[in-house]
Amino acid sequence: MTLPVWLLIAVPLAGAAILLLAGRRCDAWGHLLGTAAALASFGCAAVMFTGMLGRDPEQRAVHETLFSWVPVGDLRVDFGLQLDQLSMCFALLITGVGSLIHIYSIGYMASGAQPAERPDDPGRSRRLFFAYLNLFVAAMLLLVLADNYLGLYMGWEGVGLASYLLIGFWSHKPSAATAAKKAFVVNRVGDVGLAVALMVMFASVGAVGFDAVFEAAPQLGDGTLTAIGLTLLLAACGKSAQVPLQSWLGDAMEGPTPVSALIHAATMVTAGVYLIVRSGPVFDLAPHAQTAVVIVGAVTLLFGAVIGCAKDDIKKALAASTMSQIGYMVLAAGLGPAGYAFAIMHLLTHGFFKAGLFLGAGSVMHAMNDEVDMRRYGGLRTALPITFVTFGLGYLAIIGIPPLAGFFSKDGIIEAALGAGGVKGVILGGVTILGAGITAFYMTRVMLMTFFGTRRWEGSGAHPHEAPAVMTWPMILLAIGSVTAGAALAIGGTLEHWLEPVVGAQEIHHVLPVWVVTVIVLSVVAVGVAIAYRMYGARPVPADVPPGSALTVAARRDLYGDTVNERVLMRPGMTFTRRLVELDDEAVDGAGAGLGAGVSRVSERLRQWQTGFARSYALSMLAGTAIVVGMILAVNLW
Secondary structure (H helix, E strand, O other): OOOOOHHHHHHHHHHHHHHHHOHHHHOOOHHHHHHHHHHHHHHHHHHHHHHHHOOOHHHOOEEEEEEEEEEEOOEEEEEEEEEOHHHHHHHHHHHHHHHHHHHHHHHHHOOOOOOOOOOOOHHHHHHHHHHHHHHHHHHHHHHHHEOEHHHHHHHHHHHHHHHHHHHOOOOOOHHHHHHHHHHHHHHHHHHHHHHHHHHHHHHHHOOOEHHHHHHHHHHOOHHHHHHHHHHHHHHHHHHOOOOOOOOHHHHHHHOOHHHHHHHHHOOHHHHHHHHHHHOHHHHOOOHHHHHHHHHHHHHHHHHHHHHHOOOOEHHHHHHHHHHHHHHHHHHHHOOOHHHHHHHHHHHHHHHHHHHHHHHHHHHHHHHOOOOOEHHHOOOOOOOOHHHHHHHHHHHHHHOOOOOOHHHHHHHHHHHHHHOOOHHHHHHHHHHHHHHHHHHHHHHHHHHHHHHOOOOOOOOOOOOOOOOOHHHHHHHHHHHHHHHHHHHHHHHHHHHHHHHHHHHOOOOOOOOOOHHHHHHHHHHHHHHHHHHHHHHHOOOOOOOOOOOOOHHHHHHHOHHHHHHHHHHHHHHHHHHHHHHHHHHHHHHHHHHHHHHHHHHHHHHHHHHOOOOOOHHHHHHHHHHHHHHHHHHHHHHHHO
């Protein structure tokens, strides 16, 4: 059975349009329509995947040209879609995990989670929420299914719009409104990078289609390729919250918890990784840009891990872990064909366990009256047994315990990093192994502070209870994926062979036997777990935040990322803007005002001649005539 590719996008987009345009008429059932649209899109993706399996690897890609989009001068861009092995991975992730998040949201939005300014109209809030979720899914699908950079850019901006609407969904909260604006503004910086890359492509190639750009890439100069690569990296840093454009991600936790799960697991932050891997033929020919990708990934990997060690807000701790895990993916993508498949593998496994962790956090918050401070938790494993088990499996997956999903994908990245060879391999391998240890520490900290120890919530009025089945079943399914996805993708090189026609393949040079690397990594992970247990399991957790070291304080403040951005970008930018305003006031406006004043003064002088008396006008005419006659005589006599 063959289905058109555009159907994947059209179904959730139609769902969003109906929910937005139908108004109150669908308040009572809008959430069901939104969920059905997501499930239908997943069903289409599953059918297309089955059909793709029945074709030869080199003939699996499907291209569809829908219409001529931009026929302007020398630029001609068709609105086309392509479904190849890479975009299929993303389509299944976006629609599959997205559908589970939609189902979870039915229970979440029924639990009284509506804006305070509309407590009498929860149906409207729920309808808008599901409309925005559908829009988010549709925009992300357009991003990964477009066959050219202009279509990708359209989906890119759609994702930015949907994230703004969802992060600021609780618009009655000033913090949520500020977080939405911050995410929107920071991402504009990255969007400029993508726009500049498009301009450079058109100026140098005359086209923006993937095939045209990749075919022309070997003939482009090193400077042009580096410029394209660096601007694409800037775009990826914005959407994927990589240093230096990472500051929006923690604040984005002001949005509803299902939004956090969707952003972190299946949509927005994965967009940058997709952009880099899809643009692999460009980066492979631009070694300087590729090195920059590796550096950004390595720095962000450690940056996010350190921040996660000091966060007491459960959602912000998970957000920091996302920053770090995306850093792993970006680092792997910077290794070229040796790392592309592992970057995508970790992205897919991360989609399962990170969505499960966020939905588990939402279940905990649901039970604790929306409390997010883990110092107010403790001992919840008996009150929330299903949440405890599913969250625990996600925890084991993210720290890389075999045979769970994270073990296969993260160890693959570590081996690829070590295989880079020389000093580069030692540094990158060391960074990835150190990151694994820190991940084990902060995730064990989250686990212990939430589910173990004394019940620090007693006396607070909270009465923890398990979430309803509509919320727990998605968590259970994601937990199953957290256990099985890694083995399914890694054993026998399944995902590597699947992606090879699109991203290529390169054999990894193993500087150490695989089992030695595994032992080293698991030993470092064990050390991280042991340190966390000593600090948060073997002793009571204080309810108040204790004073910490300079590093702890810095981590609590996001390693001063906002401070650096303010001093390096915001203040100089504001100063420059003020100077421009002054220049505009004094030079541009001043010149206009001065000209007007001069004309006014001349007019005043001329007005004095207008007395209203006939004799004055006759005298003026006589004087003028005398002057003219005198000039004529002077010219003739000369």
